[in-house]
Amino acid sequence: MDDEFNMSMRKFLKQVGVTSQQAIEAGVRKAGAGASGRTFTAKVVLTVDGLDVEHVVTGKITGPAA
Numbered sequence: 001m002d003d004e005f006n007m008s009m010r011k012f013l014k015q016v017g018v019t020s021q022q023a024i025e026a027g028v029r030k031a032g033a034g035a036s037g038r039t040f041t042a043k044v045v046l047t048v049d050g051l052d053v054e055h056v057v058t059g060k061i062t063g064p065a066a
Contacts, residue, residue, distance in 0.1 A: 041059075
């Protein structure tokens with residue numbers, strides 16, 4: 001793979017990571033004490049238009065301690 005491809009992919013993945021973290025933190029703030037110590041299942045579905053790509057990532061996120 002070439003450098004331009006690698007850089008564009010890294011830029012996209014960084015944007016995904018940063019904006020996803022911001023969205024999760026906003027959800028936790030909105031939930032307030034209701035998120036404290038709870039475990040939430042998270043799911044990300046990645047698709048790429050024009051390519052036969054669908055990638056699913058699931059995991060657990062534990063809310064902040066009380």
